[in-house]
Amino acid sequence: MMKILESIPPISSAFIILFTSMLVFSNTQLPTNNDFIVKHSKRFLDRVPKNLPSETTMLDLSENNLSLLLSSDFSSLTKLKLLNLSYNLIRELDANIFRFNSKLQHLDLSHNHLKNITCSSLQHIRGLQYLDLSSNKFENIFHCKEFSSFLHLKYLGLSATRIQTSYLKEIEHLGTLHIFLGLEHLSYYEPGSLQVLSTDKLHIVLPVFIQDTFILNDIMNTSRTLEISHFRCNKSCDYLMESLSTISKNSKVSTLIFNNITVTWQDLIQIFKAVWYSSIECLKVHHLMLVGEFPYFVPFNYAKTSLKALSIQHSTSKIFYHRGPPHPSQTYSEMMIENFTFVDNDMIHFICPSKPSIFRFLNLARNKLTDTVFQNCDNLPLLETLILKYNRLEKLSAVSTMTSSKKFLKHLDVSNNKLQYENGEDCHWSETLLTLNLSANRLADTTFGCLPINVKILDLHNNQISHIPKTIMTLTFLEELNLAFNWLTELPDCSHFSSLAVLHVENNSLHSPSSHSLQICQKVRVIKAGNNPFRCDCDLKDFINWGKQSAGDVIEWPESYMCQYPEDVKGTLLKDVLLSEVSCNTAVLLGIILGTLAGIMLCISCLCLYFDLPWYFKMMWNWTQTKRRIRNTNPKDIQKNLVYHAFISYSQQDSIWVKSYLIPNLEKGDGSVQICQHERDFVPGRSIIENIINCIERSYKSIFVLSPNFIQSEWCHYELYFAHHRLFTESSDNLILVLLEPIPQYLIPSKYYKLKALMAKRTYLEWPKEKRKRGLFWANLRESINVHLPKPNQETVKVFNINQENDSEPNTCSLNLIENTTYSAVL
Structure with missing residues (x-):
């Protein structure tokens, strides 16, 4: 480094x-x-x-x-x-x-x-x-x-x-x-x-006082390029003219440069005449000081010269009047040469040639030319390049009119003037114009209504353009567009420029070039967009990806492409900004969210099916409805509603034992013990669940006859579920478990976790196989349900009894009213 x-x-x-x-x-x-x-x-x-x-x-x-x-x-x-x-x-x-x-x-x-x-x-x-x-x-x-x-x-x-x-x-x-x-x-x-020298270029500073022509004569044939500096025409001008006249058509010198010379107008004309018919093809006069006065115009034959280019730069005139007409600048306009440069000379007007000129290149930069220059000038038929930068041009429409008669004009530079354009002004550009430099003027968006239709290279940098109107003419042949140092907030609409290959938009106000702009500018091969105040958010993601993928075609990438907003990433190179697809793409984000939710719902559904959660939800709903009704009932009324000493829940396959042993031994036939049996005590017209809950609420105890058949019955499990809830909600010891047959733990399904818990924590009565032990069994069971019940109201009188037995549905509690299934109230 x-x-x-x-x-x-x-x-x-x-x-x-x-x-x-x-x-x-x-x-x-x-x-x-x-x-x-x-x-x-x-x-x-x-x-x-x-x-x-x-x-x-x-x-x-x-x-x-x-x-x-x-x-x-x-x-x-x-x-x-x-x-x-x-x-x-x-x-x-x-x-x-x-x-x-x-x-x-x-x-x-x-x-x-x-x-x-x-x-x-x-x-x-x-x-x-x-x-x-x-x-x-x-x-x-x-x-x-x-x-x-x-x-x-x-x-x-x-x-x-x-x-x-x-x-x-x-x-x-x-x-x-x-x-x-x-x-x-x-x-x-x-x-x-000096004649012994044979060089490419000889630069000589002449003596202040020249006594003879020897040195001048010798230097005129020593090199292909001769530069003479610090020359002042006093008495020595005659020596110079004499020496210049020795340069013939066959001389070695082809480029003659005068640097820092002081001459009169007459002497300058004599220098032109001296070199006009010599071997010199390029004459340059830099830092010229004109003294004396302008004489009357003297006709001069400009034909048949070897001179191809004349350049006069940085001249100062101490001549304040001339004897014209015509104006001295006509000397330049009438010259029959191809290239003429007249730069930084305070010229206020350039006279149109009086007859067709052979000028192909005109550089009149850094003068004081106005909009009147070359207006109605038809005698520049071969002009191809015209440079008028750093002058005093103000109207773009006047510039266009100036070019209309020039049928070979290809390159025009009118930069660094004060050009403006107002809608409605007529523009008449030369159709041959290919390169147009309008930079550093005062042009705004309306400029796109006044442009040459065949232009290929257009320079509009350093103006006041904020956007390109949608109504502009289509510039079909435009290949390069420079819009740097303007006020653009978005990339230009390339649909108007079908051949655009190079685009400059650096130093504008671009925050987040849209993906749409990038798509319609796909034909652009080279772009320069650095030094803009980029906002590094999701809107810029497509531009960042495009910059990374096309780094070779993005000029000054990545060092000139930095974030300006937000503050936390200010100064960060665009290539280092991480914007994930998930956070920026709504469709992807929505898809992920919906997919996740669908997955969660699927998992929940599987879990619900596996753990029989729909059944639990159904039971919770019914229990909630029942509890709501209970909350609206006076507690004393609930105690008064006890009608039965016990409600019996059993499997249909165990109904013979219940009817033959359990009920007869509890009721004794004297009516002192009231047993709720679904076959005779369920109220017709009510739902099964409501009947179960009513029976549990109106019974002092709930007896569950447990056996392997019991655990295979869904409705038995419902009844146990409700009875278990009553155990916790009313803090009552209302469950009596009667183990009719041993039940191995592995036979109990996982969803009967309440039954497992009850069997593990509560004491249950086991039906003895020996007859001698059964007396104690019945005594204990009757004692557990022995309670004085209030007299029942008329509403509690049984509406109907069902004594019919049903041996179907072995895996359900015995109930013949609905689905041949036995239902018992659950506490």
Whole structure:
């Protein structure tokens, strides 16, 4: 990872320029992630700091007071690739100073006090790609045989006060170099010296005063690209024009650059005329200062030129009037060249050519052009690219009208203006327009009602668009749409853009892009949607899954995609947010809930069937109804309602014993003991359950004749159930268990848990098999039911008796009235 010492102040502009020069001139890269940068510029140092980190790869010591460099200063920096020592006071270099820096690629010693260099000091750094020795105090261009070993050198900066042919011999073979010559203090020049050079590019700073044309004549044929800086037209302009005229159609130079020059308008026109019929194909004039006045327009034949491109950038005019007409800008509009750039020159209008022009590329950025530019201009039939950014355009409809007559216009850039569009304004775009840049304007949603129908690349970033109206025209051919830095709250409706492949919506107000938007934008291959205030809830789940699955096509994923809401996940990367399918999918959640409930109900149903719970619920309901009736009855009335001494519950299979032994031995025939028997005492018309409960309520005791047959009878179990409930609800000892036959525990079903409990906890009478013991048995049984009962009311008189025996249904209590089953009251 790239490291910069924390104690070091921010990188200066000089250091940035240094890195830029590395990129441009030496084909090396700017600092990479593996570079270790140490910066000590502007620290008033008079010595190289000691103990520099051995891993340092880039070291900046510029703008200090260093005067002497020792051989040990950089001996520990074996990984050093860049060293900036510019703007110091260095007078000389030690012969072994770079002995341990064989990996050095970039060395800047410009703007020092060097008068000479020991060539042996360079023999250890033969991998140099960039070497700047300009702006020192060299008298002559130093010559070293070591230059023959610099096979990778791409940039060489030199300066001298004397130029001689012999001193340039050592570098003449470096034909691919970019050579910079600072000759502002030149005192002597040997004619023909610069002609030995054969370079790709020669950048020369001319002397302040030029005495003759020798140096100008020589530089006009030394390289393919020639840059002349710091030139001022006074008396020397004649020398320049004369030298420019020597550039013929067969000359080597093809690109001519004037940088930081001061001329009159007449001189500028003469420069144009001088190069018009030469070998120059590209003329660039940067940082132009115009002085004097504009003369009357002088006709000039612009035909048959080799010039293909003219660029004038950053000009300042001290001319406040002209003698026109016509306007001086007509000089530019009438030029018969393909490419014209006129940038940052305060131009307020560009005159339409008077006849069909061959302009294919026009760059008029950073001027003061208004909506009137190119209106009703039909003489730009071949124009393909028009750049009008950073001007004063205000109406989008006027811009569209401006393009309507340009039948070959493909690319238009009107960004960084003040463009607006109101509904109802007429728009007439060129049908050939493919690329349109409308960024950084004041355009709103209505803009989509005024767009070229065949556009393929549309840039609308940094405007005031909140959504795309549903009524817009369909842009069938649109492939790339940039809506970054707007006010969008939802992804655009891609149904209007059937060919859309690239979409930029970063830095908007997107909270939760809907799944519907993602579905209709399935054809979009590349999307950039980072730096939005995402709300990380279930509505964002589809977008997160889509981002994970398409990470290669989502630009800056995942580092630019973070949650903004809610607060507990603010700052969390979207890829790290966990949103389960269950919590976000209502259908899945409902299915799980219903499935769980169905499972629970199924389990309950199985348990109910297994434990015979329906029977218990039925009995509880009947018992509840009975208890409600009892609560509404006076307790004294309940005691008065006792009619029977005992109620007998038995299985039908045991009815012979009951009728032959039990009842006769209890009643004795004298009426002193009243036994409730269902066959004679149940009231017709009432339900079986109600009869059972009434008999239990009107009987002092309940006698249960227990046998294996008893446990097989459902109705016997009902009667036992009710009797057991009475035992607990009335706190009465009303149950008498008579064991007719032994009952093994394993024969008792699990649902008869009450019977098991009663047999385990209560004393029961066991029917003796020996006759001699039966007298005591009957005595005990009669004694247990011996009680004085109140006289019965008329209502209690038996309505009917049933003495018929029924031998069917062996597994039920004996009752012949209903289902041939015997019912007994249960306490």
